[in-house]
Amino acid sequence: MAHEPRLTGELRALLHTQRTAALGTTGDDGAAFVSMVPFALEPTLACLVIHVSGLAAHTRRLVDRPRVSLLVMQSEVPGQPVHALPRVTLEGEAGVLRPDSPPWLACRAAYLARFPEAAFLTQLGDFRFVAVQVTRARHVAGFGSARDVDREEVQRVMGLENP
Amino acid sequence: MAHEPRLTGELRALLHTQRTAALGTTGDDGAAFVSMVPFALEPTLACLVIHVSGLAAHTRRLVDRPRVSLLVMQSEVPGQPVHALPRVTLEGEAGVLRPDSPPWLACRAAYLARFPEAAFLTQLGDFRFVAVQVTRARHVAGFGSARDVDREEVQRVMGLENP
Numbered sequence: 086m087a088h089e090p091r092l093t094g095e096l097r098a099l100l101h102t103q104r105t106a107a108l109g110t111t112g113d114d115g116a117a118f119v120s121m122v123p124f125a126l127e128p129t130l131a132c133l134v135i136h137v138s139g140l141a142a143h144t145r146r147l148v149d150r151p152r153v154s155l156l157v158m159q160s161e162v163p164g165q166p167v168h169a170l171p172r173v174t175l176e177g178e179a180g181v182l183r184p185d186s187p188p189w190l191a192c193r194a195a196y197l198a199r200f201p202e203a204a205f206l207t208q209l210g211d212f213r214f215v216a217v218q219v220t221r222a223r224h225v226a227g228f229g230s231a232r233d234v235d236r237e238e239v240q241r242v243m244g245l246e247n248p
Numbered sequence: 249m250a251h252e253p254r255l256t257g258e259l260r261a262l263l264h265t266q267r268t269a270a271l272g273t274t275g276d277d278g279a280a281f282v283s284m285v286p287f288a289l290e291p292t293l294a295c296l297v298i299h300v301s302g303l304a305a306h307t308r309r310l311v312d313r314p315r316v317s318l319l320v321m322q323s324e325v326p327g328q329p330v331h332a333l334p335r336v337t338l339e340g341e342a343g344v345l346r347p348d349s350p351p352w353l354a355c356r357a358a359y360l361a362r363f364p365e366a367a368f369l370t371q372l373g374d375f376r377f378v379a380v381q382v383t384r385a386r387h388v389a390g391f392g393s394a395r396d397v398d399r400e401e402v403q404r405v406m407g408l409e410n411p
Contacts, residue, residue: 109270118317
């Protein structure tokens with residue numbers, strides 16, 4: 086990856102370093118709702134993986150309206166300015182995975198590799214793995230440095246480190 | 249505030265410590281869009297204050313559809329688990345403030361008190377101050393500790409420390 090453009094490298098670092106996203110779903114009333122989701126990246130499918138409870142409000146929302154938005158941002162540092170914090174908004178389609186299907190197995194493995202401490206949650210019956218296929222992104226690498234990112238670049242960044 | 253319930257105190261600490269929120273707005277297409285916004289709290293109006301560019305996608309969205317959602321979460325710590333990070337989703341109505349009106353002056357003062365480094369942005373013509381009146385919230389104080397918070401508690405927490 087030594088030869089990829091600088092901003093692509095920064096986007097890669099952001100997605101591979103941060104572990105939580107702010108998930109935006111849409112309710113029956115048409116209003117947005119934002120909740121926190123830990124996420125992993127599954128390199129072969131080049132998708133983002135989340136693990137949601139069937140009891141949570143965002144789960145029914147994303148089943149009913151699969152177009153979702155996720156914000157991943159570098160953490161605030163106390164005492165440091167926040168306006169230029171690197172972040173990316175990912176837009177995509179969420180799909181609940183069928184247990185024991187090949188994508189479910191791949192996404193589960195990716196999720197547990199990143200979050201081994203969450204293994205017990207995967208044994209609870211009401212949790213599902215969800216894959217988000219990102220279609221486009223808006224990347225703010227710093228102050229005055231906002232750009233649109235197309236699907237191909239997002240998939241490359243979320244995919245294998247050395248394809 | 250020594251006698252307020254523990255979870256109310258934790259919600260207060262979260263909102264007074266974190267300086268960024270993930271703002272969820274709804275587009276013409278009905279899909280949610282999540283973007284980062286630095287925020288301040290204005291204690292007299294008991295509202296949340298953001299400062300948005302007229303050029304940004306979220307600004308037109310919140311003018312057209314004022315019902316918004318904001319997630320405020322404690323920052324990730326590298327190497328530490330993330331699933332139980334304290335966070336709150338605030339739901340409310342966003343209103344663009346008229347320059348030089350009393351609420352604009354109050355909100356501008358609260359914003360600049362928290363973000364003195366953003367003063368130069370307030371002098372750019374295309375930025376507006378927006379007040380979000382929160383109507384309800386969902387607070388996750390830790391693992392297995394989720395609760396609904398009513399408007400009255402949210403306003404108390406966002407208001408004066410010693411009313």
